[in-house]
Amino acid sequence: MSVFESKVLVNKPIKDVYDFLADMNNHGQLMPENVIGWQADKDVASFEIQNITKLSLKIDNRITNREIRIVPAEKPPFEMELKWVLADLGNQTEAVFTIDANLNMLMKMMASGPLQKLTENETQRLAVIFS
Template sequence: MSVFESKVLLKKPVSEVYAFLADMSNHGKLMPENVIGWTSDADLASFEIQNITKLSLKIHNRITNREIIIIPAEKPPFDMELKWLLAESGTDTEATFTITANLNMLMKMMASGPLQKLTENETQRLTEIFS
């Protein structure tokens, strides 16, 4: 399994950050520009990564103010899990976004850079939204 992770400290209460991330409709605001055709509701999102693939993701589990686990709603090109972990730090929130992917050697060579960039992009956009 390959793991890609990015962590940020947000100057907002954990309940506010959790409320935003617990709704899949808000995740479209975190996506890079090459994500097109975003459609979503509170639990499910479908989109296309331009010139690469179409994906459908759903929230698999929510633990209030602590964790959100997102998994593919349809068979993806490779098995993966996306996880947001939230930790209260005084009045701030530490948010960690992790993508765990089961990549074969060829996929690992092709996808590692973009997946790491995606984790960093999502946490950076989250920082911008909450600043």
Template sequence: MSVFESIVTVNKSVNEVYAFLADMNNHRQLMPDNITDWVSTADIASFNIENVTKLTLQISHRITGREIIITPAEKPPFDMELKWELTPLEDKSQAKFTITADLNMLMKMLASGPLQKLAHEETQNLAELFK
């Protein structure tokens, strides 16, 4: 398994950040520009990664105020899990975003850079939204 992580401090309470992340409709605001055809509900999002693939992701597990796990709702090109972990920091919070992907050697060479970039971009966009 390959793991891609990014951690950021957010200028909002854990409860506010959790409420935002617990709704898949909000995740479009965290995505990079190469995401198209976004369709979502509170639990599921479907979108295209330009010139790469189409994905449908769902929130499969929530621990209120602490953790959100997102998994594929349909068979993806490789098995993956996306996890948001929240930690309170006085009047702020820490958000850790982890992408775990089961990549063969070829996919690892092709996808490692974009997946790490995605993890970093999502956390940076989250911090920016809550400035």
């Protein structure tokens, strides 16, 4: 498995950050501009990464104020798991976003940069939303 991770401090209490991330409707606000056709409900989101692939993701597990695990809702181009892990720091929240992806050598060469950039983009946008 290849692991891509980004961490950010958010200037809001953990409950606010958790409530936002626990609803897939809100994840569209975290996506980069090459993500189009975002459709979501509380548990599932479908979208297209422009000129690359279509994906459907679902929240597989929620641990209140601690963790949100997201997995493919349909067969993806490669096995993956996305996870938000939150830590309560009083009036701040530490949010760590991780993508675990099962990439073969060719996919790893092609996808590592974009997947790392995606984790960083999502954590930065989360911080901006709550600033």
